[in-house]
Amino acid sequence: MILDSGRWFWLVVSGIVVSLLYLLAPILTPFLTAAFLAYLGDPLVDRLETWRLSRTLSVTTVFLVIFLFILLFFLFLLPVLETQVKLFIGKVPAYIDWVVNVLGPYLHEHFQVDTSVLEVDKIKSVITLHWQETGGFIRNAIQTISKSGFVVLGWVANLALIPIITFYLLRDWDRMVAYIDDLLPRSIEPLVAKLATESDEVLGAFLRGQLLVMLALAVIYSLGLSLVGLEFALLIGLIAGLVSFVPYLGLIVGVSIAGIAILFQTQDVFDLFWILAVFGVAQVIEGTVLTPLLVGERIGLHPVTVIFSVLAGGQLFGFFGILLALPVAAVLAVIMRHIHDTYKRSHIYTIDGLEGEELTNYPEANDNVLKGQE
Incomplete structure (x- = not known):
């Protein structure tokens, strides 16, 4: 019976999907990370296929390139960045002294600003002590993970799952898209396909x-x-x-x-x-x-939309929400654009099929509106 009522069917499906995402959020992070990497790599795989390479060989090539860049980042770039951050934090007190000594007299002379109220010495001590307590990125991560054996196992499992899931998603990406398209009711398939294409763009x-x-x-x-x-x-x-x-x-x-x-x-x-x-x-x-x-x-997505989506996703679902934020924002942006276009073509916005720009060419239409208001 529920299949005979389209609205109830999609309402139930949406409720089940949202509930599952909320309940399974802690274990979905490696799957979303892998889906993100597969989404980025699928166009490259398709491009290699046009060069008469097999799907498996194309996927393997893209897969190795992606994880080679990730490996290089963690092995070389991340330690260099941490070193530069340490050096920068170490020189912040000297930067503060330089700013106070150079700009302090100028601000005091022209704007009567007393830099002593800033309590520069306390600011420098807080920065120095805070960095000494927190240490570096890598050391903090190792200390946090090593506090619990279960946390270590969870991190290792997630890191091991990501490349495996990414490979299989890359290999079967086009097949999964075609399968989902085949499952859609034929009455809404053209609209959903159009919205999905626009969301992908x-x-x-x-x-x-x-x-x-x-x-x-x-x-x-x-x-x-x-x-x-x-x-x-x-x-x-x-x-x-x-x-x-x-x-x-x-x-x-x-x-x-x-x-x-x-x-x-x-x-x-x-x-x-x-x-x-x-x-x-x-x-x-x-x-x-x-x-x-x-x-x-x-x-693409408006910069303000990106910022709000990432912050909102992180607030609601943590790191899982951050990964899900941009795809959801893209789909919502396309849906809102479709709703906007539908509204502009609806009888609520138009008068007897005439849009706002055309009303200036038909004064009698404006007269009818005024008569209706009277």
Whole structure:
């Protein structure tokens, strides 16, 4: 009987899916991580198949490339970043002293600002003690995991499951999509297929396009700042690149941090020119090469939507919610766009089939509206 009522059927299905996601959230993290990696890698697999490689060989190639990059990150990049963070935190007290000694007299003379109220010594001691207590990223992770044998087993199991699940999802991705499409009721299949295609374009524009732009900018910033001679080039370049999904935020953050760092390091104001040159060249490369090539004219997720989705997902479901946030946001964005278009074509928005722009050409329609209101 429930199958005869479409609304009740989909209501029950939606309720079951949401309940299962909520209850199984603690164990779904490796599956969502693997699905994320498989989603990123599937276009590459399809591209290799067009070169007359078998599906299995294409999947194996992409699979090895993905996990090679992940392995290189954890073996080489993460320790270097941790070292730079330690050096940067160690020099923060000196940075604070430099700012107070250089800007303090100027602020006091022109704006009557008393820098003593900032209690600089307490700020420096808090930063130093906090870093000494927390230690590095890797050591903290090892200490946290080693507190419980079950936690160790859970982490090991998740790390072992991710590559296995990723491989099988990559191999059967197209088959699963076709299977889901075949299960859809024929009456709604065209609409669902259209929404799914648009959702894939929106999500792909951000994940496959914008993420590549962010990583490319991080590399360009890091190399450019290294050539300038900045001590924390890798750390600052990575931060500026990762926040560049918000337009101009990466530029502002990168120039601000790098500018302060180079002034403290060399005490030469003219070195700011080289910092501006690095970020200026990077912006030109992004606008003329990276964005047109990697993102194109596709419309991805709005930066504010990305920020809100990630924060909301983390608040509701933890790390599992962070992984699920962007796909859900992409689907909701497409659905809201479809609802908006449907509303603009509905009789609620139009008058006798005439849209708002056409009413100016038909004064009698406005007269009818006024008569109806009377």
